[in-house]
Amino acid sequence: MKQVVLKHALTARPSAEDFVLLDVPAPACPEGGVLVRVVHLSLDPYVGSRLRGKHMGEPAPQPGLDPIPGAAVCQVVESRAEWVKPGDWVHAMEVGWREVADLPPGSFRKIDPDVAPLSAHAGVLGMPGLTAWAGMTQLAKVGQGDVVLVDAAAGPVGGTVGQIARIKGASRVIGIAGGPEKCALVTNDYGFDACIDYQQEGWEAALSAVLPQAPTVYFENVSTTMASKALVRLAPYGRMILCGLVDQYHADQPPPGLNAGLIVGKRAHVMGLVVYDFYPRWDDYVAEASAWLADGRLRYREDRVEGLAAAPALFGRLMAGANVGKAVVSVAPEQI
Amino acid sequence: MKQVVLKHALTARPSAEDFVLLDVPAPACPEGGVLVRVVHLSLDPYVGSRLRGKHMGEPAPQPGLDPIPGAAVCQVVESRAEWVKPGDWVHAMEVGWREVADLPPGSFRKIDPDVAPLSAHAGVLGMPGLTAWAGMTQLAKVGQGDVVLVDAAAGPVGGTVGQIARIKGASRVIGIAGGPEKCALVTNDYGFDACIDYQQEGWEAALSAVLPQAPTVYFENVSTTMASKALVRLAPYGRMILCGLVDQYHADQPPPGLNAGLIVGKRAHVMGLVVYDFYPRWDDYVAEASAWLADGRLRYREDRVEGLAAAPALFGRLMAGANVGKAVVSVAPEQI
Numbered sequence: 001m002k003q004v005v006l007k008h009a010l011t012a013r014p015s016a017e018d019f020v021l022l023d024v025p026a027p028a029c030p031e032g033g034v035l036v037r038v039v040h041l042s043l044d045p046y047v048g049s050r051l052r053g054k055h056m057g058e059p060a061p062q063p064g065l066d067p068i069p070g071a072a073v074c075q076v077v078e079s080r081a082e083w084v085k086p087g088d089w090v091h092a093m094e095v096g097w098r099e100v101a102d103l104p105p106g107s108f109r110k111i112d113p114d115v116a117p118l119s120a121h122a123g124v125l126g127m128p129g130l131t132a133w134a135g136m137t138q139l140a141k142v143g144q145g146d147v148v149l150v151d152a153a154a155g156p157v158g159g160t161v162g163q164i165a166r167i168k169g170a171s172r173v174i175g176i177a178g179g180p181e182k183c184a185l186v187t188n189d190y191g192f193d194a195c196i197d198y199q200q201e202g203w204e205a206a207l208s209a210v211l212p213q214a215p216t217v218y219f220e221n222v223s224t225t226m227a228s229k230a231l232v233r234l235a236p237y238g239r240m241i242l243c244g245l246v247d248q249y250h251a252d253q254p255p256p257g258l259n260a261g262l263i264v265g266k267r268a269h270v271m272g273l274v275v276y277d278f279y280p281r282w283d284d285y286v287a288e289a290s291a292w293l294a295d296g297r298l299r300y301r302e303d304r305v306e307g308l309a310a311a312p313a314l315f316g317r318l319m320a321g322a323n324v325g326k327a328v329v330s331v332a333p334e335q336i
Numbered sequence: 337m338k339q340v341v342l343k344h345a346l347t348a349r350p351s352a353e354d355f356v357l358l359d360v361p362a363p364a365c366p367e368g369g370v371l372v373r374v375v376h377l378s379l380d381p382y383v384g385s386r387l388r389g390k391h392m393g394e395p396a397p398q399p400g401l402d403p404i405p406g407a408a409v410c411q412v413v414e415s416r417a418e419w420v421k422p423g424d425w426v427h428a429m430e431v432g433w434r435e436v437a438d439l440p441p442g443s444f445r446k447i448d449p450d451v452a453p454l455s456a457h458a459g460v461l462g463m464p465g466l467t468a469w470a471g472m473t474q475l476a477k478v479g480q481g482d483v484v485l486v487d488a489a490a491g492p493v494g495g496t497v498g499q500i501a502r503i504k505g506a507s508r509v510i511g512i513a514g515g516p517e518k519c520a521l522v523t524n525d526y527g528f529d530a531c532i533d534y535q536q537e538g539w540e541a542a543l544s545a546v547l548p549q550a551p552t553v554y555f556e557n558v559s560t561t562m563a564s565k566a567l568v569r570l571a572p573y574g575r576m577i578l579c580g581l582v583d584q585y586h587a588d589q590p591p592p593g594l595n596a597g598l599i600v601g602k603r604a605h606v607m608g609l610v611v612y613d614f615y616p617r618w619d620d621y622v623a624e625a626s627a628w629l630a631d632g633r634l635r636y637r638e639d640r641v642e643g644l645a646a647a648p649a650l651f652g653r654l655m656a657g658a659n660v661g662k663a664v665v666s667v668a669p670e671q672i
Contacts, residue, residue: 245596256593
């Protein structure tokens with residue numbers, strides 16, 4: 001089978017040239033687990049830091065040996081677990097950039113292929129969507145009258161954050177994104193009230209203009225610097241959700257921290273979110289969100305490529321913030 | 337009557353030499369309010385920044401004219417409010433360093449002189465105690481099994497924080513304070529499990545030794561720098577309560593902020609506390625805490641001086657962190 005590995009240990013933000021596609025022997029089905037063919041592979045920003053051994057204490061993959069880490073939607077080929085049979089669909093976080101994967105017991109969940117398109121389980125129903133749901137419903141507890149500001153609003157997390165906020169009763173949802181194409185996605189597809197392009201001169205004044213009321217909720221999953229700016233704008237008693245801060249993944253020096261005096265003066269609640277904690281709620285989320293997908297209240301965009309060989313280039317674009325929509329590699333066709 | 341004012345506008349942390357005691361005409365009883373004699377005047381750290389116009393947007397007192405701001409326990413001399421009569425006791429935040437004060441309607445609360453010593457309403461039952469109670473019961477929601485770390489533990493806020501945490505079920509309560517006398521107060525009088533003197537060489541290792549389990553709750557009301565150190569130690573899902581950060585009151589440059597990546601990784605909840613928000617709960621707090629005072633579970637220490645002329649020197653010691661116990665000026669005797 002094909003598998004993508006690192007060419008060499010990384011010391012900087014990865015780019016497409018750091019990967020190589022190899023032919024390797026396919027694994028065997030593990031005791032109590034399943035052997036799967038990988039169909040829709042999710043590319044996610046946290047992998048960028050994990051490749052350097054800088055994510056949640058997880059080791060970097062060994063160059064030339066270990067597949068690049070990645071979550072995926074897969075179809076079972078062989079099962080040694082009683083509750084799963086060949087042909088079933090599963091989602092697992094630790095699959096890797098490869099065509100066939102061995103998933104040990106406890107590492108995967110069965111998914112229903114009929115509730116939504118299968119690739120949705122890599123994005124809006126996958127980890128990015130669960131992250132957004134956890135932030136809005138479990139931490140910020142968004143409700144009627146909230147004004148929600150979302151950074152990286154065109155991304156699969158941020159875009160879902162704003163839509164879930166709206167579904168839960170927020171009166172106004174504003175995004176920040178980089179570039180006109182992303183901003184158009186945020187307002188046209190995701191239905192935010194406005195999206196400000198931080199790459200434009202004068203964007204901070206533009207943001208003020210679309211925020212006549214201060215945001216009561218802020219969601220950040222990229223930039224500590226942007227979080228600091230948002231803290232200045234936050235309404236009294238506002239809630240600020242911080243999750244994977246991509247700018248810290250790649251920094252050798254952490255960026256300047258959050259002004260503690262502002263946290264006091266605003267009576268802010270600043271909350272850290274790690275989506276792992278919400279894996280036990282995944283099926284609950286899928287049940288709730290697939291209904292929103294079905295009735296059109298929740299939308300998503302994919303940036304999808306075909307075949308493992310296309311993964312490095314898409315990952316390079318993801319690392320550069322140049323992709324639009326959820327980065328998905330369709331490694332194999334759904335139907336065989 | 338006597339009144340203390342600023343000699344001149346302040347540009348640095350105040351000291352005893354910045355104040356002067358003047359003879360001024362006594363005020364008249366305001367419409368709907370009361371005229372009181374000031375009995376126990378509370379000296380509090382926030383006044384240090386307020387004197388420079390750097391506290392919550394409140395204006396600095398005018399040199400030579402306005403009394404130095406201060407809360408106090410007072411006895412009513414004349415009343416134009418139906419629900420208060422001469423001889424009643426009241427507590428008010430905006431009294432000032434003077435012998436007689438005019439309190440407008442809505443600016444004072446009646447207190448029961450029989451639930452506790454009157455001066456307790458300036459400290460453990462006053463704003464410092466209410467701050468501690470709000471932090472532990474309304475924000476951190478301390479309960480069974482919590483390990484609570486408290487900075488400035490010898491102060492009237494910190495000392496009460498630890499005791500309320502213990503009353504509410506915390507399994508371990510650790511303080512940080514400056515100097516052996518303060519640490520002895522924290523462990524001997526306030527009953528903390530341990531108190532570490534941050535002025536001692538090797539104090540961080542000593543703190544580790546008394547914290548075999550990471551703190552689940554941290555309370556800070558002085559130092560952003562200490563809060564940053566505590567964030568490193570905080571247990572996953574820990575709660576950090578930040579209130580009046582004295583080091584920010586006096587800094588021209590705010591100290592370095594809190595590491596946002598640590599907030600994420602620990603899933604910390606960092607919460608700002610401003611005690612004003614809890615004034616509507618003051619009587620509830622006094623009811624609960626006076627029972628704890630009566631049964632000996634809640635203790636306090638005062639650093640009390642007699643007469644307004646002694647206020648500047650005590651305030652200077654408070655600003656230097658040199659006082660031990662709640663700074664109270666007994667302006668007049670309780671009985672006349």
